[in-house]
Amino acid sequence: MSWISPFAMNRMGLLNMNKRNVDYISRYNERSSYPLVDNKLKTKLVAAEYEVKTPRLLQVVRQQHEISHFRERADALGGFAIKPAKGSGGKGILVIIRREGDHYIKASGAAVTVAALERHLSNILAGLYSLGGAPDVAIVENLVESSPSLAKYSFQGVPDIRIVVFQGYPVMAMLRLATKASDGKANLHQGAVGVGLNIANGRSLNSVQFNRPITLHPDTGLSLENIVIENWEHMLHMAAHCYEATGLGYMGVDLVLDAQEGPLLLELNARPGLAIQMANGRGLLPRLRAVEALKRPHFRPEKRVQFVIKEFKDL
Amino acid sequence: MSSRSRYPFYLALLLLISAGISLAVWRHVELGIPWLTGEQRPVWMVEARIDFDALDEPVLASLNIPESPPGFRILTEQAASPGYGFSIINESGNRRGEWSIRNANGQQTLYFKAQLVPDDTATTRKPKRPPRPASVFWEEPQATAVRETLQQAALRSSTPESMTRELIKLMQSADPDQNTTLLLSESNYIELLTRMLNHANIPARIADGLKLEDARRRQLLKPFLQIFDGEKWLTFHPQTGRQGLPDDVVLWRQNASSLIDVLGGNNSQVSFSILKQTVPALQLAQAESDANSLGLFSLYQLPIEEQSMFRMLLLLPLGALVVAFMRIVIGVRTSGTFMPVLIAVAFVQTTLVPGLIAFISVVSIGLLMRGYLSSLNLLLVSRISALIILVIFITTGLSIVGYQMGFNTGMTVTFFPMVILAWTIERVSILWEEEGAREVVVQGAGSLFVAICAYLVMSAPLSGHLTFNFPELHLVILGVILLLGQYTGYKLTELRRFHPMKVYEG
Numbered sequence: 001m002s003w004i005s006p007f008a009m010n011r012m013g014l015l016n017m018n019k020r021n022v023d024y025i026s027r028y029n030e031r032s033s034y035p036l037v038d039n040k041l042k043t044k045l046v047a048a049e050y051e052v053k054t055p056r057l058l059q060v061v062r063q064q065h066e067i068s069h070f071r072e073r074a075d076a077l078g079g080f081a082i083k084p085a086k087g088s089g090g091k092g093i094l095v096i097i098r099r100e101g102d103h104y105i106k107a108s109g110a111a112v113t114v115a116a117l118e119r120h121l122s123n124i125l126a127g128l129y130s131l132g133g134a135p136d137v138a139i140v141e142n143l144v145e146s147s148p149s150l151a152k153y154s155f156q157g158v159p160d161i162r163i164v165v166f167q168g169y170p171v172m173a174m175l176r177l178a179t180k181a182s183d184g185k186a187n188l189h190q191g192a193v194g195v196g197l198n199i200a201n202g203r204s205l206n207s208v209q210f211n212r213p214i215t216l217h218p219d220t221g222l223s224l225e226n227i228v229i230e231n232w233e234h235m236l237h238m239a240a241h242c243y244e245a246t247g248l249g250y251m252g253v254d255l256v257l258d259a260q261e262g263p264l265l266l267e268l269n270a271r272p273g274l275a276i277q278m279a280n281g282r283g284l285l286p287r288l289r290a291v292e293a294l295k296r297p298h299f300r301p302e303k304r305v306q307f308v309i310k311e312f313k314d315l
Numbered sequence: 316m317s318s319r320s321r322y323p324f325y326l327a328l329l330l331l332i333s334a335g336i337s338l339a340v341w342r343h344v345e346l347g348i349p350w351l352t353g354e355q356r357p358v359w360m361v362e363a364r365i366d367f368d369a370l371d372e373p374v375l376a377s378l379n380i381p382e383s384p385p386g387f388r389i390l391t392e393q394a395a396s397p398g399y400g401f402s403i404i405n406e407s408g409n410r411r412g413e414w415s416i417r418n419a420n421g422q423q424t425l426y427f428k429a430q431l432v433p434d435d436t437a438t439t440r441k442p443k444r445p446p447r448p449a450s451v452f453w454e455e456p457q458a459t460a461v462r463e464t465l466q467q468a469a470l471r472s473s474t475p476e477s478m479t480r481e482l483i484k485l486m487q488s489a490d491p492d493q494n495t496t497l498l499l500s501e502s503n504y505i506e507l508l509t510r511m512l513n514h515a516n517i518p519a520r521i522a523d524g525l526k527l528e529d530a531r532r533r534q535l536l537k538p539f540l541q542i543f544d545g546e547k548w549l550t551f552h553p554q555t556g557r558q559g560l561p562d563d564v565v566l567w568r569q570n571a572s573s574l575i576d577v578l579g580g581n582n583s584q585v586s587f588s589i590l591k592q593t594v595p596a597l598q599l600a601q602a603e604s605d606a607n608s609l610g611l612f613s614l615y616q617l618p619i620e621e622q623s624m625f626r627m628l629l630l631l632p633l634g635a636l637v638v639a640f641m642r643i644v645i646g647v648r649t650s651g652t653f654m655p656v657l658i659a660v661a662f663v664q665t666t667l668v669p670g671l672i673a674f675i676s677v678v679s680i681g682l683l684m685r686g687y688l689s690s691l692n693l694l695l696v697s698r699i700s701a702l703i704i705l706v707i708f709i710t711t712g713l714s715i716v717g718y719q720m721g722f723n724t725g726m727t728v729t730f731f732p733m734v735i736l737a738w739t740i741e742r743v744s745i746l747w748e749e750e751g752a753r754e755v756v757v758q759g760a761g762s763l764f765v766a767i768c769a770y771l772v773m774s775a776p777l778s779g780h781l782t783f784n785f786p787e788l789h790l791v792i793l794g795v796i797l798l799l800g801q802y803t804g805y806k807l808t809e810l811r812r813f814h815p816m817k818v819y820e821g
Contacts, residue, residue: 004814006805012820014813018643019803064694091749126695128745133695190750211815281819 013283015274020250024288028167028249029270036246037268041085041139043246047265050245052238054265055081055258059140067121070140071114074104079143082120084129086136090187092129094120095157097143107156107184144264147257149230153177155219157184161197161235161255164272164284167297168243169304170236170253171287171312173197174279175227179209180219188275193217195224196280200313202232206281233305235263240301242268286315321801328794335790342785349596352780356432356599358390359527360590361565363427365575367583369419374399374579378427382410384566385550390430390599399425409570423580430592431527431565432599446518446543451510460494465515475517475544476558482511483540483556505538505553518543522550523568524560529591536567536574536587597784614786622783627660629782632792634659634769639799641765646806649762650742657735658762659769664730667770671763673713674731680709681740682747689744702737710736 009016015024036042044054058080061070074080078099084092094117095107103111123129124138146158153159157178164172174194178184181191188194193214196205204227207214216223229235239253242265252272258264277283290311291297298304342348347356365378380403381389392412394401399414414425453461468485472478486495486508498507505521512519523536539560540551548569550560560566567587568574577583601615614625634656641647649655662670684705688698710729747755772778781788 002814002817003810004817006810008817008820009805009810009813012816014816016803016805016809017646018806022801022803122694128695206819208815211812213815213818278813278816281816 009283013285013289014277015284015288017274020274021271024166024250025271029251030247033247034270037248037251037270038088039085040083040087040267041137043265043268044139046245047242050241052241052245052265053261053263055144055256056142057139058142061121061125061138061140064122064125067118067125070118070121074114074117077140079145081141081143082117082124083139083141084124084136085139086127086130086134087124088129090185090190092120092124093185095143095184109156144256144266145259147230147259150175150227150257151259153217153220153222153224153227154186155179155184155217157182157186157192158256160186160266161229161257162272162276163235163239163253163255164276165239165243165251165253166288166291167249168240168301169291169308170199170239171291171308172276172280172284173199173202174276175204175229177217177224179217181209188273188279193224194275194279195227196276197229198313199236200309202229202235203227206279208275208278211275211278230257231263233309236305236308237301238263238265240304244301282315287312290315324801328797331797332791332794335787335794338787338790339785342787346600347596348600348784350781352597352776354596355593356596358592358594358599359387359431359433359565360592361429361431361525361527362588362590363429363567364586364588365414365423365425365427365577365583366586367423367577367580369421369423369580371418371420372579373415373417374419374423374577375413375415376425376575376577376580376583377411377413378425378585379568379574380410380412380427380429381431381565381567382570384431384569385560386433386435386562387431387565388434390432390594392427392429394425394427396425409572419579430594433562445545446520448513448516448518449510451514453514457498460497461511461514464494464498465511469515475542476549478515478517479512479519479540479542479549479551480556480558482508482515483551483553487554487556505540508540508553512540512542520548520570522548522566523574524550524564524566525587525589526561527563527565527589527591529589532586532588534587534589536585537564539564539566541569597780600784614783626779626783627663629786629789630663630773630779631656631660632789632796633772633778633782636792636796637769637772638765639796641768643799643802644804644806646808647761647765648758649765650746650758651739651762654735654739655762655766656769657732658766659773661731662766662770663774667767667774670730670770671767674736674763676713677706677709677731677736678740678743681706681736682744684709685740685744689748699737699741702740703733706733706736706740 036046041060044057047054058077059070059073061067079095079097081096082094087093096104096112096117097107098105100111103113104117105111121138124136127133127135130136144158146154150159154177159175159177162174162176163170174196176186176188177193177195178186179191179193183190186192188208191210193207193209195207197203198205204224207224209218215225235255238255242251242253243249246268248268248270250270250272252269254266254269256264256266274284298307343350363378363380365376367376380392381387382405383389392403394412394414396414398419399416401412401414403410403412412427464485465482468478468481472481486499486504488495491499509519509521519540519542522539522541524539525534525536538553540553541548542551543549549558550566551558575583575585614622617625635653638649638653638656642649642652658674661674664670665673681702685702688701693701710731710733714729743755743759746758
């Protein structure tokens with residue numbers, strides 16, 4: 001068992017769970033804005049208003065009886081993802097990459113039947129994956145085809161980029177790569193690899209899996225040290241725009257880099273996790289405090305991105 | 316909340332916590348509710364025994380019984396007398412126990428028992444109307460002797476008290492003058508004192524006191540002199556003139572003309588036995604709260620059935636406190652926020668080990684059945700409903716099997732809340748499917764650990780005692796929970812979680 005002393009954590013400015021909840025989430029996030037991020041359907045709609053691109057919406061299943069129509073419409077689909085609108089932590093997301101006869105092939109390569117998909121939809125509507133078990137709707141989105149430059153690092157699944165946005169300033173970012181252990185999901189606590197990104201230029205810093213530093217991807221064996229994210233500044237702009245869209249002062253913005261469409265907003269998170277600090281090897285607090293200390297915050301997202309690129313390169 | 320606006324919050328918390336503590340201290344002092352369980356207090360058990368010979372006719376015996384004697388409180392009263400009807404009547408400050416029977420013959424014995432608790436704050440109630448001195452008529456030559464003695468005493472005194480003391484000194488002097496010798500030769504000494512004081516325009520009377528000594532039998536009442544100083548009755552020792560009542564004397568008769576009256580009998584006698592007992596301080600406080608206005612706010616006034624419900628209910632905040640502490644400061648992960656508290660409540664009823672066995676077996680059997688349910692493609696609500704019914708089957712089965720095998724503990728499984736069990740199974744099952752067995756073990760062990768901690772806290776006799784007898788302490792718990800809600804420090808588990816960050820330091 002090894003431990004870190006709380007003083008060392010303080011010196012590094014590591015944000016902890018209680019402080020995040022009390023001093024950032026509950027202070028900067030209006031309760032009334034939560035539905036915007038907790039409901040992926042609303043997120044898509046509001047993002048569209050602010051010209052932030054999201055994966056194309058194929059279907060919305062709102063009622064149990066609509067599930068039977070899903071079968072007819074699904075015939076026409078190639079790859080798609082079924083998501084609960086109010087799901088959290090990636091729960092209930094089912095990714096189908098293609099069809100083979102009567103079977104649908106999941107990202108993991110496993111085949112599922114239409115009946116299984118319908119059961120999944122039914123579970124979503126009943127609220128199995130939503131917070132508090134509230135009734136939910138299922139959304140069916142176009143499958144994101146990850147840009148090959150990033151896809152090669154990931155074991156199945158789509159790599160995504162998490163950017164923590166504080167009062168409209170993108171303060172910290174990491175790339176999340178799925179692994180065999182995470183079952184194609186990009187959630188760090190399920191075993192995905194987190195690669196810290198330099199907020200100024202999108203270059204990789206450190207990498208962690210299960211909170212332990214690594215240098216190679218455990219499944220693909222590729223070195224994680226020299227990754228550069230294309231379109232980095234555009235991504236920062238998208239992330240910064242999400243603040244105007246939602247009004248949430250402290251949130252996580254999840255982006256993907258689609259091969260055809262470029263950066264897309266996947267989802268927003270009003271309670272972004274703390275593991276991003278481990279991937280970056282530095283604490284969030286110095287940057288959050290720098291933003292809090294601004295006497296005149298920048299109104300335009302572009303200015304905020306410029307500020308971040310200039311100030312947070314070495315912080 | 317901005318950091319500036321937190322000061323009023325902390326102030327309110329401080330008020331809340333100090334209000335809780337000071338209320339508890341106040342009730343401890345006022346009502347004597349003990350802080351600890353099993354605290355004992357001395358109580359005097361006094362038994363009055365009445366003997367008389369019945370004359371083969373209807374009998375009515377009435378005994379004067381104490382009413383708010385100074386320095387004592389009456390805890391319980393009871394009469395034991397076979398065949399007699401008994402009631403307590405209260406007429407103008409004269410409290411009497413009355414025994415009655417249609418016909419009695421021969422030697423009769425009646426008992427009256429009272430438990431007296433020493434209480435410094437107990438005082439005799441102030442009379443509604445100030446008593447007036449009785450008019451006394453003296454014959455010569457006593458009249459002259461009285462007048463002269465009283466003049467002598469009056470010269471040396473200024474107040475009714477000092478007058479009384481001086482008079483007693485005169486009457487008791489080692490070298491008595493003619494007047495006192497004359498007076499003392501005639502009548503009963505204490506009666507004489509009373510009459511003389513009344514003559515001097517000081518209301519006076521005789522009160523009977525009982526000296527309390529452990530394990531005494533056949534004791535008689537001793538007379539004391541009382542005078543009224545315009546506000547209250549003051550007690551004097553008739554021989555020494557010492558003012559005030561010794562701590563170990565209880566005034567049995569104060570305001571009544573007679574101690575015992577018997578109609579239909581003769582040769583009546585009253586004697587007293589005294590025994591020192593100890594009773595739990597809590598019982599004392601409960602009995603006392605009936606009389607005290609403070610008791611209005613206590614739970615003792617509720618019917619016993621509701622009281623036992625509240626006993627359980629008032630333990631819940633402690634469980635909530637344990638959960639809050641475990642999650643916020645330690646960082647234990649549990650499945651469901653307050654599931655551990657509800658499990659702990661069930662443990663309180665089943666005791667720990669049988670409860671744990673029952674809980675784990677129900678959840679594991681339920682998980683097996685849930686595995687089949689998940690393949691049925693059911694809607695969530697009906698799946699949970701089916702699970703509830705299955706849980707009831709499982710508990711019934713376990714109870715029956717346990718009973719047949721001779722384990723009564725099998726029955727205790729029914730204490731677990733069925734719906735909670737069903738949800739626990741559902742959650743664990745989903746957790747298993749989504750996050751794998753490892754997470755199930757982590758969260759399950761966390762939940763059980765927190766439940767056991769909560770159980771240990773809630774089942775401690777002291778916590779049951781404090782939460783029920785000092786409900787205001789819940790304000791303190793509330794304050795601490797609110798304070799925990801403001802804790803922004805590290806969780807213990809985070810010190811471990813972030814340990815790889817050590818390499819980046821510097």
